Amino acid sequence: MLEAALTEFRRVVGDDHTLTDPVALERYGWCTIPVRRHILAVVRPSSVEEVQRLVQIAGRHQLPLYPISTGQNWGYGSAQPVRDDNVIVDLGRMNRILEINQELGYVVLEPGVTQQQLYEHLQRGQIPLWLSPTGAGPGRSILGNTLERGFSIGPGGDHFLAQCGMEVVLATGEVLQTGFGHYPGARATHVYKWGVGPYLDGLFTQSSFGIVTKMGVWLTPAPEHFEACYLTCFSDGQLGGLIDGVRQLLQGAVFRGPINLLYRDRVLMMLGRYPWEEMGGQTPLSESVAARIAERKKIGAWNAVGAICGSAAQVRAAKQTIRARLKGHVDRITFLSEKRLKLLERFPRMFSVLLNLNVPDLLKTLQSSYGLMKGIPSEVALSLAYWRNRRPPTAAAEKDPARDQCGLMWFAPVIPMTKEDVAAFRRIVEPLLAKYGFEAPLTFTAVNERCFDCTLPLVYDKDDPNEVRKARECYKELVDSCLQEGYVSYRLGLQSMDDEMKRDDVFWDVVAKLKTALDPRGILSPGRYTR
Secondary structure, eight states: OHHHHHHHHHHHHOGGGEEOOHHHHHHHHOOSSSOOOOEEEEEOOOSHHHHHHHHHHHHHHTOOEEEESSSOOTTTTTTOOSSSSEEEEEGGGOOOEEEEETTTTEEEEOTTOBHHHHHHHHHHTTOOEEOOOOTTOTTOBHHHHHHTTOBOSSTTOBTTTTEEEEEEEOTTSOEEEOTTTTSTTOSOTTTOSSOSSSOOGGGGSSSSSOEEEEEEEEOEEOOSEEEEEEEEESSGGGHHHHHHHHHHHHHTTOSOSOEEEEEHHHHHHHHSOOOTTTTTTOSSOOHHHHHHHHHHHTOOSEEEEEEEEESHHHHHHHHHHHHHHHTTTOSEEEEEOHHHHHHHHHOHHHHHHHHTSOHHHHHHHHHHHHHHHTTOOOOTTTGGGGTTOOSOOOOOSSOOTTTTTOEEEEEOBEEESSHHHHHHHHHHHHHHHHHTTOOOOOEEEESSSSEEEEOEEEEEOTTOHHHHHHHHHHHHHHHHHHHHTTOOBSSOOGGGHHHHHTSOOHHHHHHHHHHHHHOTTOOBSTTSSOO
């Protein structure tokens, strides 16, 4: 069956893009989660027509396919399928930017288009539009992250809200155009999300119902004026006031897009690797060592970052509102403009004294987070994956946590934006992390004005079997304990999908029925968000 299918695959995409050699397949098995799936082969189509033919061949041979965009789904499974013995459909060659509408502010792109590729395209064309990149690196697929309903900080940060119009290859090989896209010549396909009739786009996010080969994405028009706002609280007890203030500022539309509230240990993980020598090889990081490093680097107990933009007058008014609302609740409010950032870069020692800040270390995060909110792709969030990695740094130009054998699993529950809910959530997770010997690198991302997503990385030494075991057990207990108290993850890693699907739940029953209707032979991503 496999050999016959491979013969047909080669006729579609060619020998060079039908991979079966174990060395060629090795890269697709790299993963930060302690899971290893057996991959039958990889096919790399270059067009929607080729995807259609591959799906039809797979259907005839009952061969499961697992599509990926760039395979950089770090912390959730990377490029690996949920089940063994899948053929990976690598869509990375489908990397065309099909349309940019400057006037209406949208782009139409394929799965292989990366954050860096779109950014450079906009820069070359001097097109005054910003994308909303994640901190997962320049090589991350825009379409892939949107299908996972991911987000970033700054304008346009909720990526699924910014999606408008899809092209989807179904398990039959048919092509579905969502929204108004199925009407020939429709003018509003990429400016009006809902179309007419049932809204179908959401069915193809976090699912295995089809292969998305094209997507419209709304971009942010470059504002007249932009500044980043950094908030610092030196006491953990100030978090409640910070939460209340941030919620009110978001509800008043003072900030543009999601805001990050980062706990001290999360910032430390982004600035360097674990201090093995200072800790005498012991884990987790002790409070005394963490406090000493934080003092040296002038890092607060809680550190928040958000964007304000608009006309110069609007930004001035926003700054006044932020100062007034947060007075007495935060220890430091810093507004960073392009001009001020350049001054810090030019005179770091002088400003370290004047501002009582460790400006050289501060610039490591400021430059990346500031640029990220302006649409400049960055590896700012990738450094934390290397926190407990004892291997020497590689000479590669770009970070790749899966390639470098980093241990990382993301736990991402959604929490109502109240100080009571945040406190209740912390009472669950912090003792559990300490029990298994891990830090609590909490980040609360205000994805809208009513809730946080806590992107909590479980970072471990993948070369240490004992740490791998503890990470598995800790992750499972985190999921179960938080679910029991009503805090549910918005996104699943491949290692937790089977457990979730076993629940006696009408919701997953309906998902299974939809899967059967759209993919009766079960050839697309078996086990992915479905039974």
